[in-house]
Amino acid sequence: MAAEFPKLQNDRILRAAFGEEVDRIPVWVMRQAGRYLPEFRAFRVEHDFFKICRTPELACEITLQPIRRYPLDAAIIFSDILVIPQALGFEVLMKPGHGPHFTEPLSSIDDIARIVTPVDVDKELKYVFDAITLTRHKLEGKVPLLGFAGAPWTLFSYMVEGGGSKTMSKSKAWLYAHPQESHKVLGIITDVTVDYLIGQVKAGAQMLQVFESHAEYLGPDSFKEFALPYLRDIVQRVKSAIKDLGYSIPMTVFAKGGHYALSELSTLGYDVIQIDWTINPEEARKRVPDNITLQGNLDPCALYGPADSIQNATKNMVNKFGKRRYIANLGHGIYPDVNPESLAVFIDAVHDF
Numbered sequence: 001m002a003a004e005f006p007k008l009q010n011d012r013i014l015r016a017a018f019g020e021e022v023d024r025i026p027v028w029v030m031r032q033a034g035r036y037l038p039e040f041r042a043f044r045v046e047h048d049f050f051k052i053c054r055t056p057e058l059a060c061e062i063t064l065q066p067i068r069r070y071p072l073d074a075a076i077i078f079s080d081i082l083v084i085p086q087a088l089g090f091e092v093l094m095k096p097g098h099g100p101h102f103t104e105p106l107s108s109i110d111d112i113a114r115i116v117t118p119v120d121v122d123k124e125l126k127y128v129f130d131a132i133t134l135t136r137h138k139l140e141g142k143v144p145l146l147g148f149a150g151a152p153w154t155l156f157s158y159m160v161e162g163g164g165s166k167t168m169s170k171s172k173a174w175l176y177a178h179p180q181e182s183h184k185v186l187g188i189i190t191d192v193t194v195d196y197l198i199g200q201v202k203a204g205a206q207m208l209q210v211f212e213s214h215a216e217y218l219g220p221d222s223f224k225e226f227a228l229p230y231l232r233d234i235v236q237r238v239k240s241a242i243k244d245l246g247y248s249i250p251m252t253v254f255a256k257g258g259h260y261a262l263s264e265l266s267t268l269g270y271d272v273i274q275i276d277w278t279i280n281p282e283e284a285r286k287r288v289p290d291n292i293t294l295q296g297n298l299d300p301c302a303l304y305g306p307a308d309s310i311q312n313a314t315k316n317m318v319n320k321f322g323k324r325r326y327i328a329n330l331g332h333g334i335y336p337d338v339n340p341e342s343l344a345v346f347i348d349a350v351h352d353f
């Protein structure tokens with residue numbers, strides 16, 4: 001299948017992920033296609049968020065917007081982690097300024113019966129696969145295309161909370177009051193996620209990232225019981241399946257706020273670990289062995305500063321990570337009110353290093 005796609009001209013991010021030499025540090029930015037770009041906001045006036053995700057031509061266009069503007073080293077398919085709960089039968093709305101809203105979240109363990117399982121991923125999430133294939137062609141080999149999915153605990157918490165939450169107390173209550181049922185739901189999400197990520201690779205994704213965005217709400221013990229086994233299952237099953245299909249694709253894990261688990265995360269089989277800005281890169285490097293690449297971790301708020309402040313913060317960060325086994329990124333997604341010019345300063349500062 002790979003031979004059908006245009007030849008890749010910039011493989012820096014793949015080389016860095018596999019620990020090979022790079023001529024300059026690769027850089028991309030979480031949420032690089034999004035609301036901080038005026039061209040994205042113009043699109044959103046016309047189109048509902050999930051309509052963009054479900055229409056391959058629109059998702060492709062949005063994915064390409066930051067690639068046209070900046071010398072980034074990767075594109076990431078425009079989508080959202082919440083497409084998996086949708087495939088599991090949940091209605092999820094995205095209201096501007098309010099974030100995700102589940103019309104009927106999991107309110108009691110009886111609701112588990114409502115989860116659609118098994119999911120025919122090739123049918124239900126075909127629109128993502130089509131968007132990936134189209135975008136891989138439209139990129140013309142300029143940079144690799146990244147695919148992604150939410151991790152089971154993070155998706156579980158959305159399915160129980162019904163949207164964002166300051167405490168995750170409803171979903172954490174499930175872990176303490178209904179551990180067996182929680183594992184059942186986490187297992188269902190894991191199975192769909194595995195098929196989904198394999199489907200993304202078959203469609204043309206050249207690297208994958210798994211977002212455990214709600215790791216910060218768990219502690220070491222609950223992370224070990226309710227997050228780690230599923231993150232392990234995902235990387236092992238996906239790697240094994242794609243190997244059989246003849247692919248070698250790097251995989252990244254991002255457990256936001258999960259520094260307490262960095263050592264355990266390093267044992268799972270991911271090639272890259274993304275870290276947020278609340279841990280010093282030197283400290284992260286001490287806990288993550290040298291055969292794993294680190295990605296991150298500029299404070300997204302650093303982009304609110306003037307150009308010289310962004311340059312200094314970036315230089316300071318890169319110095320701490322070093323050039324080997326490193327992919328530059330922010331420590332979380334770019335905020336919607338960041339000036340697009342500030343992102344250019346960040347990218348240039350990484351490349352100038």
Ligand SMILES: O=C(O)CCc1c2[nH]c(c1CC(=O)O)Cc1[nH]c(c(CC(=O)O)c1CCC(=O)O)Cc1[nH]c(c(CC(=O)O)c1CCC(=O)O)Cc1[nH]c(c(CC(=O)O)c1CCC(=O)O)C2
Binds near residue numbers: 031049063095164165
């Ligand atoms: O750049 C690309 O092409 C892909 C961008 C992308 C979007 N969602 C995700 C990605 C991948 C990436 O980060 O690069 C992944 C994602 N969606 C949500 C989460 C969890 C979370 O934030 O808790 C993640 C994992 C990554 C992360 O931790 O950031 C869930 C989510 N999705 C949206 C919202 C509302 C919002 O206002 O952001 C949320 C919940 C946030 C919360 O509860 O705090 C909607 C959304 N998804 C994407 C966009 C585009 C953008 O960021 O501007 C939006 C906003 C929709 C809008 O226009 O209103 C794309």
